[in-house]
Amino acid sequence: MDDQVIFAARAAVLTDLEARGLASPVSVSILDDACSERRWWLEQWAEGAQFVPGLIAQDVQEALADGLGRTDPAGLWPVCRHCTEGPVHTLHIDPDLGGPDPVWVCEETGTTIAPLGRLTAND
Numbered sequence: 033m034d035d036q037v038i039f040a041a042r043a044a045v046l047t048d049l050e051a052r053g054l055a056s057p058v059s060v061s062i063l064d065d066a067c068s069e070r071r072w073w074l075e076q077w078a079e080g081a082q083f084v085p086g087l088i089a090q091d092v093q094e095a096l097a098d099g100l101g102r103t104d105p106a107g108l109w110p111v112c113r114h115c116t117e118g119p120v121h122t123l124h125i126d127p128d129l130g131g132p133d134p135v136w137v138c139e140e141t142g143t144t145i146a147p148l149g150r151l152t153a154n155d
């Protein structure tokens with residue numbers, strides 16, 4: 033069991049939330065919960081390491097959407113700044129399996145925006 037996988041995944045998700053000004057006590061607490069659950073998951077299936085960062089990001093997105101604001105994800109989760117028209121929409125992690133090589137994609141167009149951990153304020 034390599035905790036580095038979990039640490040690196042946590043850092044990647046947190047970096048991206050911080051890049052968008054979305055790292056709050058609530059989102060960080062949700063992130064920590066997701067990391068402990070995926071740590072357990074990884075203990076059962078060590079080969080799953082390449083999927084862990086993307087899965088943790090998806091866990092956090094789901095928890096935020098379910099508990100805090102399905103109607104208005106903006107302000108909680110990175111939104112797409114690539115599209116200049118239409119309603120505000122969020123980014124999500126592709127592939128759905130969480131990896132390998134998870135990237136942020138626009139929910140509406142499927143456009144790849146940035147690798148997980150490399151999102152910027154302007155992407």
Ligand SMILES: [Zn+2]
Pocket residue numbers: 112113114115121138139140141
């Ligand atoms: Zn978009």
